[in-house]
Amino acid sequence: MSLKVIMPQMGESVAEGTILKWLVQEGERVAKDQSLVEISTDKIDTEVPSPVTGILQKILHSADETVPVGTVIAEINELTGEVTEEVAVEVKTPVTQSARPAQVTARIVEEEGEGEKRYSPLVRKLAREYGVNLQVVKGTGAGGRITKQDLSGYIEGVQKLKIPSGPEVEEVIPLTPIRRIIAERMVQSIKAAPHVTTTFEVDMTVIAKYREMNKDTMQKSQGVHLTYLPFIIMATASALRENPVLNSSWSDSGIIIKKYINIGIAVSLEDGLIVPVIRKADSMNLIELARESQLLAQKARDKRLKPEDVHDSTFTITNYGIAGSLFGTPIIMPPHAAILGIGAINKRPVIINDAIAIRQMAYLSLSFDHRIIDGAQADRFLSKIKNTLEEWGSKSEKVPVTESGFGGVW
Amino acid sequence: MKEITYLDAIHDALDEEMAHNKDVFLMGEDIGNYGGAFKATEGLYEKYGRWRVIDTPLSESGFTGAAIGASLMGMRPVIEMQFADFISCAFDQIVTVAAKNHYRWGGRTPIVVRTPFGGNVHGGAFHSQCPEGWFLNVPGLKIVAPSNPYDAKGLLKASIRDDDPVLYFEHKFLYRRIKGEVPDEDYTVPIGKSKVIREGNDLTVITYSAMVHIALEAAEILEGEGISTEILDLRTLMPLDKEGIYASVKKTNKVIILYETPKTGGIGGEIAALISEDIFDYLDGPIIRIGSKDTPVPYSPHMEEFYLPKADDVVTAAKKLVAY
Numbered sequence: 001m002s003l004k005v006i007m008p009q010m011g012e013s014v015a016e017g018t019i020l021k022w023l024v025q026e027g028e029r030v031a032k033d034q035s036l037v038e039i040s041t042d043k044i045d046t047e048v049p050s051p052v053t054g055i056l057q058k059i060l061h062s063a064d065e066t067v068p069v070g071t072v073i074a075e076i077n078e079l080t081g082e083v084t085e086e087v088a089v090e091v092k093t094p095v096t097q098s099a100r101p102a103q104v105t106a107r108i109v110e111e112e113g114e115g116e117k118r119y120s121p122l123v124r125k126l127a128r129e130y131g132v133n134l135q136v137v138k139g140t141g142a143g144g145r146i147t148k149q150d151l152s153g154y155i156e157g158v159q160k161l162k163i164p165s166g167p168e169v170e171e172v173i174p175l176t177p178i179r180r181i182i183a184e185r186m187v188q189s190i191k192a193a194p195h196v197t198t199t200f201e202v203d204m205t206v207i208a209k210y211r212e213m214n215k216d217t218m219q220k221s222q223g224v225h226l227t228y229l230p231f232i233i234m235a236t237a238s239a240l241r242e243n244p245v246l247n248s249s250w251s252d253s254g255i256i257i258k259k260y261i262n263i264g265i266a267v268s269l270e271d272g273l274i275v276p277v278i279r280k281a282d283s284m285n286l287i288e289l290a291r292e293s294q295l296l297a298q299k300a301r302d303k304r305l306k307p308e309d310v311h312d313s314t315f316t317i318t319n320y321g322i323a324g325s326l327f328g329t330p331i332i333m334p335p336h337a338a339i340l341g342i343g344a345i346n347k348r349p350v351i352i353n354d355a356i357a358i359r360q361m362a363y364l365s366l367s368f369d370h371r372i373i374d375g376a377q378a379d380r381f382l383s384k385i386k387n388t389l390e391e392w393g394s395k396s397e398k399v400p401v402t403e404s405g406f407g408g409v410w
Numbered sequence: 411m412k413e414i415t416y417l418d419a420i421h422d423a424l425d426e427e428m429a430h431n432k433d434v435f436l437m438g439e440d441i442g443n444y445g446g447a448f449k450a451t452e453g454l455y456e457k458y459g460r461w462r463v464i465d466t467p468l469s470e471s472g473f474t475g476a477a478i479g480a481s482l483m484g485m486r487p488v489i490e491m492q493f494a495d496f497i498s499c500a501f502d503q504i505v506t507v508a509a510k511n512h513y514r515w516g517g518r519t520p521i522v523v524r525t526p527f528g529g530n531v532h533g534g535a536f537h538s539q540c541p542e543g544w545f546l547n548v549p550g551l552k553i554v555a556p557s558n559p560y561d562a563k564g565l566l567k568a569s570i571r572d573d574d575p576v577l578y579f580e581h582k583f584l585y586r587r588i589k590g591e592v593p594d595e596d597y598t599v600p601i602g603k604s605k606v607i608r609e610g611n612d613l614t615v616i617t618y619s620a621m622v623h624i625a626l627e628a629a630e631i632l633e634g635e636g637i638s639t640e641i642l643d644l645r646t647l648m649p650l651d652k653e654g655i656y657a658s659v660k661k662t663n664k665v666i667i668l669y670e671t672p673k674t675g676g677i678g679g680e681i682a683a684l685i686s687e688d689i690f691d692y693l694d695g696p697i698i699r700i701g702s703k704d705t706p707v708p709y710s711p712h713m714e715e716f717y718l719p720k721a722d723d724v725v726t727a728a729k730k731l732v733a734y
Binding site for chain 1 (some may be wrong): 655663690693730734
């Protein structure tokens with residue numbers, strides 16, 4: 001039986017995907033669940049497994065092609081043992097997955113947003129691909145409509161303007177889907193949310209000692225590499241529980257407070273950035289947080305993240321300190337209300353009781369959406385995190401180390 | 411290569427296939443001694459005898475049924491509707507029996523129904539119709555309609571060798587008016603493949619049979635006005651060559667579908683729907699259909715001229731579409 005492989009729906013709002021690489025070539029045999037093709041969508045890069053065992057009969061879209069969700073990208077001739085030629089020719093297994101209504105809604109909204117003007121499907125497709133604002137293109141078609149020629153003329157003109165000195169001295173790197181989506185999201189965020197950044201200095205000495213003391217045991221008994229990150233996630237989750245307004249989204253009908261705490265962790269990749277999510281972070285203990293954050297980061301670097309790994313986060317932590325940065329002013333990831341940036345943890349001279357001491361210090365910066373959160377609330381939140389970290393081990397955070405490893409309920 | 415007429419091409423295809431395969435035989439009204447109403451079978455009666463070129467009574471239903479029966483017994487009959495209009499008399503045999511044998515019980519029905527069709531020959535309402543649209547809704551049939559001698563010969567040979575029932579629509583207006591080069595050696599034209607017969611960039615005219623020549627005439631006029639027209643000759647109406655259609659539309663982004671059947675319910679609506687379902691994002695203007703008027707074919711030459719699509723109609727529509 002000939003079976004059609006379609007570009008899968010990788011998330012609610014994903015409308016198209018780019019084929020990065022075919023892992024099986026035409027004519028080759030492929031086993032059920034064997035990785036067939038690498039695709040990239042505006043949410044994630046991932047591998048698509050083969051739905052059946054068979055021979056990859058035909059590749060209909062080659063690498064670097066971007067096609068809408070639901071497009072048939074290949075045909076597999078399923079091996080069932082008793083395939084006759086006639087069956088192979090005439091029976092086509094219907095593909096059940098279809099485009100979601102969400103896309104249709106989005107399209108209608110887009111049309112309304114453009115007011116009285118109407119554009120042909122082709123013009124809208126090209127505008128989407130090249131990121132052209134159609135309002136600025138002059139139309140020469142009937143009634144001032146923008147024709148294909150108008151738009152391609154405009155695009156050529158813009159491209160000439162952009163590269164005045166030729167390919168010898170400048171180079172244009174084509175936008176990857178992930179680059180494009182990062183750009184869109186960042187612009188969307190900075191335009192919509194008035195950003196304010198507040199910075200606290202946190203003494204991490206206690207954490208550093210605690211970590212130094214426990215990391216070998218943890219590695220040995222749990223197989224987890226203990227970094228500073230899980231401590232900060234834990235402190236953040238608890239601070240979010242106390243300050244729910246930080247765990248929210250802006251909407252015109254009201255501020256949506258989320259009762260679940262899903263913390264996104266920014267992971268930098270060679271060609272971009274992705275934010276896998278730790279679900280219900282407030283219900284996890286230190287070991288679980290360490291393990292989960294490590295696992296997600298690895299999956300992100302291996303491009304093995306699934307759609308559910310990147311959805312539904314409610315708050316972000318970005319750890320630019322790894323690269324040496326002292327502090328930053330991160331941009332909030334929509335639709336969150338805030339983002340926490342972690343600066344480098346360095347030994348610094350600090351005055352304690354009028355004496356100079358050497359302490360492990362870090363700047364924690366919080367960018368927040370001033371539509372939702374005021375400075376005092378933000379500082380209360382950040383000081384809660386600071387206190388948790390500085391007083392680690394003094395209260396319930398104590399973890400008894402036993403023969404079998406870490407115990408205790410968090 | 412020699413230059414022959416569209417009618418010669420049909421004649422030669424029949425002759426060669428009969429010589430090549432003794433299972434091929436002809437049935438129809440006046441096709442024997444008389445050589446056929448349009449002389450498509452001239453000389454074949456003398457050459458192959460009365461058992462292979464059979465004159466039948468005036469009963470399309472009867473000889474179509476006989477052909478279906480013979481085909482089930484391993485023969486490859488080619489039958490002629492004297493005028494395509496008369497195919498309605500054999501409608502039941504074609505759509506209920508021939509089209510469904512293979513589906514119902516696996517029997518192959520390799521018959522070819524030759525149907526001289528089309529207007530512009532002042533034949534009036536009973537002798538000028540284009541009935542191909544009636545059969546587009548009947549899965550199980552193949553339908554071809556060549557526009558030139560090369561395709562006429564190659565498609566007829568392919569139809570005779572095909573194991574499914576094929577309706578072969580040959581246009582009366584083209585019989586002696588259109589000449590073209592045809593190879594001396596044996597060849598076929600594959601069923602199901604369209605052909606770009608003129609390359610262009612500004613719009614595509616999708617058409618077939620006699621209307622191909624109207625499209626060519628229009629393309630010449632349009633070229634003089636700086637508009638570059640691509641013409642896609644469908645050649646086969648069923649199964650439709652979607653790949654060919656989509657490739658051309660993706661290139662030019664603007665489409666006219668030109669056909670001789672009345673505009674309503676013709677193949678144009680089907681092709682327009684396919685384009686909009688499958689490659690909507692490639693359209694830069696509305697899909698335009700140009701067909702005949704929704705009336706019976708008039709007898710009066712002036713009225714018939716008014717009824718049929720003309721090059722001017724294509725030119726006017728094309729200019730509007732390109733400016734859209």
